[in-house]
Amino acid sequence: MDIYHETHGKGDCRPLVLIHGALSGIGTSFGTILPSLAKTRRVIAVELQAHCHTPDVDRPLTVEHFAADVVELLDRLDVGRADVFGWSMGAAVALRLGTHHADRVGRLVLASVSFDEDGLHPGLLDGIQDLQPEHLHGSEFHEEYLRTAPDPAGWATLVTKMKVLDANLPRWTPDQVRTLAAPTMIVLGDADIVQPEHAVHMFRLLGGAVPGDLTGLPACRLAILPGTTHTTIPQRADWLAPMIDEFLTESNPDH
Template sequence: MSYAPVNGLDMYYEEHGTGAGRPVVLIHGALSGIGTSFGTILPFLTKTRRVIAVELQAHGHTADIDRDLTVEDFAADVVALLDHLGIDRADVFGWSMGAATALRLGTDHADRVGRLVLASVCFTLDGMYPGLLDGIQELRPEHLHGSEFHEEYLRTAPDPAGFATLVAKVKRLDSDLPEWSADQIRAIAAPVMLVLGDSDIIRPEHAVEMFKLLGGGVPGDLTGLPKCKLAILPGTTHTSIPQRAEWLAPMIDEFLDV
């Protein structure tokens, strides 16, 4: 459990497990941290590999700085952490905002990425259900008081009084979410595993579209399996994906071990 000086941040990260292969970096969702995003799956993943779990700007143990939250900055911060640790290339597992950050790593920092596991990600805004973000600007910090995200923040943040600022910054991020073109998705060199809940905030049709852009959607018995994978978890919402560790861990292990 350490801090690394990256791009004006003292970024908190944890290292768990050992392994001779590429390490895997875990990137959490918005308003979340290592515990709420990956606490359930960490014990599974660390059995066979080195895992580096990060906490992004203003989240968890990592203090905020005078900078808006953007997926581009998050990705650059992860690259700077890899530099700090002397890691040339890593696999990446991101959930929600962390998956968008991992996707940005795959498109903008391709030489630093081995394999990508993207849980609940869309490459265009119409990948989410219509109207999903309509009320996001009405979200107030007190609406989240008592939630696991707020409780984790109070336990871990350097300034527990900063939760309202974090919520305000996440709202700004949600008002200008990143998008990628179809050509950018097709050009991703890293093998990608897409993970989705069947009752997620991402439309399943969009996940299938992205899967096809990555080279999926083929009759594998005739053509061979594509390098990408698609996993749709039954009876699973966006926020319950982190609780599906017993399903996800063996799928992720198999994907990363290739």
């Protein structure tokens, strides 16, 4: 499969891979923040199977397949280990890379991620199977797809396949999260689709700060952005870019 990607910026530190959200692409997921991140490092922005520039193939859309494709892309680019920033579905792919391809990951930034569907607000996915492709016509995601996809008529198939993925969301056990080796930064909007309590729980599983422990900063970070919804997280570049840059640079042996 041809895996579309763009490379921006340069630098001696470990490259950063950007993985977009469902039905989205590089532009709608990272158009605002990408230039800031690329000021200090090499950034590799990828588009997953059936999304925007990357064509579809005859297989279902799964987080497992997406993660394997990212590893394949790193192999093609001769990148041994990379940091990864994923948003929404892309964060689930990044988490899968951290738990199942740990040797290819340096640090993780997971924006709007839950390790099981109980982390989402109750009822969030009710009615998702009634979603029709035309319901999204005119949205920024649909417009980006029409501009970039090799077959603009494939939108309906993409939406149909995504509904199957939504009905079979990936799940990690608390033990799998707890044993994640990569230092991880969790990002959430205070009006996000993921419950804040779930993000705090995940933060604790990853070895986040313990109340009363003033011995030092944990390897894991938690950032909850005020006045921010799920879809506006990618627009918070002024807040996120310096936080992400500091987190990725801290104690980076490849910097």
